[in-house]
Amino acid sequence: MPTPVSDPVFDLHHGGKLAVQSTVPLATREDLSLAYTPGVARVCEAIAADESLVHRLTWVGKAVAVVTDGSAVLGLGNIGPRAAMPVMEGKAVLFKQFGGVDAVPICLDTQDPDEIVRIVTALAPSFGGINLEDISAPRCFEIERRLAETLSIPVFHDDQHGTAIVVLAALRNAARVLDRKLGDLRVVVSGAGAAGVAVTRMLISGGVTAGDIIVLDSRGCIHSGRTDLSGNAAKAALAADTNAHGVSGDIAAALRGADVLIGVSGGTIPEEALAGMAPGGAIFALANPTPEVHPEIAARYASVVATGRSDFPNQINNVLAFPGIFRGALDAGATRISDGMKVAAAAAIAEVLPSAELSADAIVPSALDPRVAPAVAAAVADAALRDGVLR
Numbered sequence: 001m002p003t004p005v006s007d008p009v010f011d012l013h014h015g016g017k018l019a020v021q022s023t024v025p026l027a028t029r030e031d032l033s034l035a036y037t038p039g040v041a042r043v044c045e046a047i048a049a050d051e052s053l054v055h056r057l058t059w060v061g062k063a064v065a066v067v068t069d070g071s072a073v074l075g076l077g078n079i080g081p082r083a084a085m086p087v088m089e090g091k092a093v094l095f096k097q098f099g100g101v102d103a104v105p106i107c108l109d110t111q112d113p114d115e116i117v118r119i120v121t122a123l124a125p126s127f128g129g130i131n132l133e134d135i136s137a138p139r140c141f142e143i144e145r146r147l148a149e150t151l152s153i154p155v156f157h158d159d160q161h162g163t164a165i166v167v168l169a170a171l172r173n174a175a176r177v178l179d180r181k182l183g184d185l186r187v188v189v190s191g192a193g194a195a196g197v198a199v200t201r202m203l204i205s206g207g208v209t210a211g212d213i214i215v216l217d218s219r220g221c222i223h224s225g226r227t228d229l230s231g232n233a234a235k236a237a238l239a240a241d242t243n244a245h246g247v248s249g250d251i252a253a254a255l256r257g258a259d260v261l262i263g264v265s266g267g268t269i270p271e272e273a274l275a276g277m278a279p280g281g282a283i284f285a286l287a288n289p290t291p292e293v294h295p296e297i298a299a300r301y302a303s304v305v306a307t308g309r310s311d312f313p314n315q316i317n318n319v320l321a322f323p324g325i326f327r328g329a330l331d332a333g334a335t336r337i338s339d340g341m342k343v344a345a346a347a348a349i350a351e352v353l354p355s356a357e358l359s360a361d362a363i364v365p366s367a368l369d370p371r372v373a374p375a376v377a378a379a380v381a382d383a384a385l386r387d388g389v390l391r
Contacts, residue, residue: 017089018105052391055128055333063102064129064326066091067120069111072136072159072194075266075288081107084134091133091158091322098373099323101330103131113139117146124151128330131322132157137193141234152391154329154337160198162318165325165342166364167199167262167284168206169349170316173363174282174304176355180259182207186278188258190251190292191265192217197234199262200242205343211244214254216265221248252276260284261302263292274301282306286316304360313361320349320367324376332381333391341383348372348379 025031033039047053055061070084088105095103104127108119120130130153132144140157148155156162175182187208189196192215204210215222215238222235223243229236247254252273255261259281263269266287274283274293282304285291291298291307298305306314325345329337352365352375365372384390 013086017086017093054125055391059102060126060128062100062330063104063127064095064131064330065106065120065123065127066095066103066131066133067106067108067116068132068134069108069116070134071111071139073134075290078111078136081109088133091131094319095131095323095326097323098319099327099377101323101326111139113143113146116143117150120147121150124153127153129154129156129326131326132159134159135194137197138232138234140194141197148336152335154326154334156322156325156337157194157198158318158322160194161202161337161342162321162325163195163264163286163316164198164202165321165346166316166318166349167286168202168343168346169320170284170306170314170364171203171208171260171262171282172206172346172350173353173358174260174306176358177304177360177363178280178282183209185209185212185259185281186257187213187260187262188251188254189213189215190254190261190263190269191215192222192235192238193264195264195286197238199264200238202342202346204241205339206346210241213242214247214258215242216251216254220250221254223248261293263287265292266290267292269293271297271300274298277301284316304363306363310367314363315367316364317367320364320372321345321376324348324373325380327373328377328380329384331377332384334381334384334389335391336389338383338387338389340387341380341389344379344383345376348375351375 024035043057066088068084068088070081071078073079073084073087084107088107092103092105095101144155144157189200200213200215222239223246224239226239229239251269255273256276257278259278261283263285269292280303283293283298283302284306285293286308288308295305295307295312306316308316352371
């Protein structure tokens with residue numbers, strides 16, 4: 001396909017969005033002798049004697065690998081590693097801009113979980129953290145788990161946990177606007193992929209009552225009576241932990257009397273299904289670029305409406321989470337991202353907005369708000385210390 005002649009998007013991406021920049025001077029022979037040979041040999045010997053020094057004497061202590069296999073890129077699906085590169089470059093730019101974290105996009109030409117785990121494990125000595133990105137479910141659960149068990153650096157699948165953290169932050173503030181408590185809300189999560197599973201788990205960790213959450217996949221409500229979940233451990237666990245009343249059927253059945261709808265599935269949710277919701281609730285329709293419910297329709301049935309888009313109020317955007325999370329984890333010397341660190345990040349995002357700035361159209365800070373990443377980083381570092389996940 002030919003590149004459009006005067007398209008600002010293509011113009012911006014021409015030549016890519018990243019470059020490598022030196023942090024030390026190289027103007028004299030003395031500079032060269034310190035930065036490279038012979039001086040560098042002394043640093044190598046020091047690290048060989050004490051490998052922990054690599055985090056202080058190289059960029060490893062502030063560098064993250066952004067890894068994908070191209071199997072679930074944005075809402076575009078399985079478009080492969082080369083087509084995924086613009087997104088991974090974008091993530092790296094966001095890491096640097098908002099968290100001061102150096103990030104390297106790595107697009108793997110394999111979608112085999114064993115190969116991905118092997119390759120990322122082999123690459124890990126070059127980085128202080130691993131950000132998994134746009135890897136389809138359910139393989140993403142296994143890949144993250146195995147890497148987290150193998151490596152002594154933070155491993156974070158942003159499509160799962162970044163989304164979940166920002167959703168929890170948004171729901172905390174939506175509850176403040178609605179004068180409700182998280183534990184009293186009945187929540188429907190439409191979608192049981194990577195984001196849906198993580199959102200559900202995060203909401204439970206954050207104070208939503210597990211039994212009052214109903215999760216739906218393509219076959220309807222997930223409940224303990226389903227006999228088709230044995231091949232998916234994540235969904236089977238949701239069936240055991242959520243939907244205490246055993247609601248079955250489609251989205252309309254799930255939404256009857258519900259206070260909150262969280263869409264992370266794509267597709268369209270019929271307006272007649274929304275009509276069954278309890279009044280004065282919240283709808284987060286997060287599919288991109290087309291929300292499950294258009295905001296104008298959602299506003300007929302909910303007092304607070306959010307999407308994943310920047311052209312509507314209340315953008316639920318992962319950039320509110322991942323730069324600060326990795327900044328805090330790297331600063332603290334964390335070996336993993338604990339549940340406590342995730343909940344602390346959500347609380348920090350929510351608390352950036354004081355009561356005077358909070359409204360139905362402003363339940364989360366702007367993605368460009370400079371207060372967010374430092375607040376998240378500080379909260380995550382403190383939580384890492386509390387949880388005892390430090391080197």
